[in-house]
Amino acid sequence: MKLWADFHTHTIYSHGTGTIRQNVEIAFKKGLSAIGISEHGPANIGIGTNPDDFERMREEVENVKSNFTEIRILLGCEANVISLDGDLDIPDKILARLDYIMAGLHPMVWTRNLRDGYHLMVENMLQWRIKSFRAKVLDQNTIALTKAVKNHKIAIVTHPGLHLPVDTAALAKTAAECGTALEINAGHGYMTQEFVKIAKKYGVKFAIGSDAHRPSDVGNFRRGLEIAEKAGLNENDIINAVRIPEISRTQGDYSTYVP
Numbered sequence: 001m002k003l004w005a006d007f008h009t010h011t012i013y014s015h016g017t018g019t020i021r022q023n024v025e026i027a028f029k030k031g032l033s034a035i036g037i038s039e040h041g042p043a044n045i046g047i048g049t050n051p052d053d054f055e056r057m058r059e060e061v062e063n064v065k066s067n068f069t070e071i072r073i074l075l076g077c078e079a080n081v082i083s084l085d086g087d088l089d090i091p092d093k094i095l096a097r098l099d100y101i102m103a104g105l106h107p108m109v110w111t112r113n114l115r116d117g118y119h120l121m122v123e124n125m126l127q128w129r130i131k132s133f134r135a136k137v138l139d140q141n142t143i144a145l146t147k148a149v150k151n152h153k154i155a156i157v158t159h160p161g162l163h164l165p166v167d168t169a170a171l172a173k174t175a176a177e178c179g180t181a182l183e184i185n186a187g188h189g190y191m192t193q194e195f196v197k198i199a200k201k202y203g204v205k206f207a208i209g210s211d212a213h214r215p216s217d218v219g220n221f222r223r224g225l226e227i228a229e230k231a232g233l234n235e236n237d238i239i240n241a242v243r244i245p246e247i248s249r250t251q252g253d254y255s256t257y258v259p
């Protein structure tokens, strides 16, 4: 299976080590047709992107585009879900100027308020030690993510279930209804094969992302491809996979999959 785009890459604007230009250079060298720059939202404690930087990133992306005309360069994000109501940590005004939105749950974020912080941070930490918390936490995480998917135009949910457990079936059902893909994150190896199989039953699409935090990892999909193949996915299940019978037509036609 061959992939044409890496939608999940980080740069020095958060805690990546490379610049936008360096990520694009590697993506181009590896033969990708598109690359997305997807920085963390501002709520990630210590590593979040300054909201003002999205405007700078946009300028930089436009500059780099003039040197790389054969690869499509997209500006996206990896927003944080920061409340049980599915709020995201990037203002709508900024989201509207991005080429696509990815969002996910992370363990160390500034939540909307203390109550959300208790449910999404504290209880998630406690559930690893106190078994009786697990069902409640699973439910809360799932509500937060599915509301985010319903209320925003999210192209991809990043690494569902990593660090913060979710009900894969419920998330996959909502994601399929909303046209949102679930990520198989090659960097973290999540979702696992077992969860991909559960999600596939609901007809949801998947995206394989490198989650590169250094330029050399851009386009490194190996672990994600292994999971996808073992779970029985084919090109039609994965939004950034090249459809073999339609190669000539779809290779440049990725706009269908990027909102």
Ligand SMILES: [Zn+2]
Binding pocket: 078, 104, 106, 158, 159
């Ligand atoms: Zn992430």
Ligand SMILES: [Zn+2]
Binding pocket: 008, 010, 078, 158, 211
């Ligand atoms: Zn990431």
